[in-house]
Amino acid sequence: MSRFFLAFTWNQTSLSLHFQAFAKELVRRGHKVTILIPNQKHNKVSTNTNPAILTWPSKRPTSFRDAMFLARLISQDQPDCLIANFGAANVMMIVGWLLRIRTRVVYYRTLSNAIEDSPKSTITNSILHIRKRLVYHVATHVAANSIAAALDVQRVYRVRAGKCVVQYNSLSDSLINHSIVSTKDNTNIVCVGKLCQNKGQATLLRAVSLLRPDFPKLRCVFIGEGPSRTEYESLSSTWGVNDICSFEGLQPPRKVLDFMQQAPFTVVPSLSEAFGMVAVESFAVGTPVIASNVGGLPEIVRDGVDGFLVPANDPQVLAERMAILLRDTIKRNEMSRRAREHFLSTFEQERILLHLADWAEELTRKNG
Numbered sequence: 001m002s003r004f005f006l007a008f009t010w011n012q013t014s015l016s017l018h019f020q021a022f023a024k025e026l027v028r029r030g031h032k033v034t035i036l037i038p039n040q041k042h043n044k045v046s047t048n049t050n051p052a053i054l055t056w057p058s059k060r061p062t063s064f065r066d067a068m069f070l071a072r073l074i075s076q077d078q079p080d081c082l083i084a085n086f087g088a089a090n091v092m093m094i095v096g097w098l099l100r101i102r103t104r105v106v107y108y109r110t111l112s113n114a115i116e117d118s119p120k121s122t123i124t125n126s127i128l129h130i131r132k133r134l135v136y137h138v139a140t141h142v143a144a145n146s147i148a149a150a151l152d153v154q155r156v157y158r159v160r161a162g163k164c165v166v167q168y169n170s171l172s173d174s175l176i177n178h179s180i181v182s183t184k185d186n187t188n189i190v191c192v193g194k195l196c197q198n199k200g201q202a203t204l205l206r207a208v209s210l211l212r213p214d215f216p217k218l219r220c221v222f223i224g225e226g227p228s229r230t231e232y233e234s235l236s237s238t239w240g241v242n243d244i245c246s247f248e249g250l251q252p253p254r255k256v257l258d259f260m261q262q263a264p265f266t267v268v269p270s271l272s273e274a275f276g277m278v279a280v281e282s283f284a285v286g287t288p289v290i291a292s293n294v295g296g297l298p299e300i301v302r303d304g305v306d307g308f309l310v311p312a313n314d315p316q317v318l319a320e321r322m323a324i325l326l327r328d329t330i331k332r333n334e335m336s337r338r339a340r341e342h343f344l345s346t347f348e349q350e351r352i353l354l355h356l357a358d359w360a361e362e363l364t365r366k367n368g
Contacts, residue, residue: 002364003032003079007061007088010037010053012253014277018170019085021349023051025357034077036061036070036088060087070095080364081105083143090135097138102367106139107167108149111274111295112156133157141363143167145275146296152274165359169277170352171284173344176257187326188219190263190287192256192278193270195226195247200269200292202228202235206315207269207322209239215326220245221263223256261285264332265325268297271312276300279307280347286340288332290321300347306339 004026008019023033033051038059046053054073057065070091081103084092089106096104136142136157142164144150150164193199201222208220222232222245229247236242251259260266266282268291275296279289283300289307291297303309308321325332345351 001030001032002081002361003034003077004360004364005034005036005073005077005079005082005092006051007036007083007092008085010035014171014253014281015085015169017172017175018349018352021170021172021353022356025353026360027051029357029361031361032077034073034079038087056088061091062087067091067095071099074099074101080367081360083107083360085109090131093135093139102140103363104139105141105143105363106135108136108142108144108153109274111149111152111272113272129157139163140367141165145169146299148296148299149274167356167359168347168352169275169280170347170349171277171280171343172349173284175254176261176284186262186264187215187217188221188263189265189267189322190221190223190259190282191267191269192223192260192281193268194224195222195229195232197228198271199224199226200271200312201232203269203313203315203318204267205232205235205239205241205245207319208245209241210315210319211322211326212241212244214323218244218326221259222247223249223251223259225250257281257285260287263287265290265307265322265335267318267322268292269312269318270294270297273297280343283339283343283347286336288325288335288339290318290325302338302342306335306342 006019006023009016023035026033027050035051035053037053037055039055039057045055057069079101082092082096082101083105085107093104093106136159142153142159144153144164144166145168147166150166153159154161154164191201191204195201211218233247236245260282265288268276268278268289270292273295279291279297279300282289289301291301291307291309292312293309294312298309301307301309310317310321
């Protein structure tokens with residue numbers, strides 16, 4: 001039996017559900033698991049169960065007291081492996097290194113150009129870069145969520161290739177509402193993601209304006225919130241599509257899947273994307289994807305097979321590919337079938353978790 005500490009945010013997003021299922025699989029195999037989640041309002045704390053669920057002292061575990069909390073926990077439980085995501089990465093890797101935990105895994109999920117495009121000052125970004133490089137240096141393994149992310153962390157932070165492994169995110173087929181009859185004959189296209197410059201929704205708004213004369217029944221549903229919402233609502237008015245574009249805000253994960261299931265296709269117009277979970281979710285419900293040819297998206301979307309890949313920030317090409325699927329029902333239905341098959345063979349949770357748990361066990365055996 002090995003002892004694992006997993007750090008992630010506990011909610012109903014695809015990523016959180018992926019790690020919740022991973023923890024259960026490790027427990028099923030006879031291991032002891034402790035899940036560390038941010039200090040937020042919930043009723044998930046459970047110290048005497050397996051997996052045990054504990055909260056960090058802070059909402060974002062980056063403080064000295066979070067480090068001391070982890071140090072005490074490590075001294076008490078003597079874990080064999082630490083696996084960290086997002087805000088917990090710095091504390092878990094550095095404290096784990098200081099206390100000589102032999103297996104320290106940090107996930108890399110955001111491409112460097114997305115960080116470089118942040119509003120922070122150059123000096124702040126430089127300091128963050130140095131800190132991240134230190135964290136990846138003291139980790140024993142860096143798990144990237146795509147080949148593109150693995151190459152990025154090697155290039156930008158000088159992480160050795162042998163230290164990196166690609167671990168795709170997964171989605172459980174049990175989340176899909178198979179009772180929904182999806183015609184995919186309507187013209188209500190869907191775009192899901194944080195409303196910000198990096199997600200490229202402005203490109204889609206412009207493409208919709210180009211398509212409107214030929215497709216008067218076209219509608220576009222934006223799901224998500226973010227700092228650019230006001231700007232995008234203004235752009236939709238400027239380009240004369242405010243009456244056919246709706247901004248639905250944040251929606252429950254299952255409702256997002258329902259939106260996708262009814263759509264003829266999903267659009268992912270990102271300027272940068274480490275993986276592209278939205279594309280996986282769309283494939284899960286058998287909906288083709290038109291996505292930017294950036295980052296990890298080409299590892300999910302097969303151009304001309306289960307969707308289209310287009311240049312980022314090119315509304316003209318995006319509009320042309322959208323028009324093809326709006327007009328050609330036969331092609332759309334064939335892509336829909338292949339999208340669903342691709343999900344089941346490559347991204348369905350049960351398949352992914354077996355591989356992930358095997359890998360985690362192998363790490364602890366090698367370093368034990």
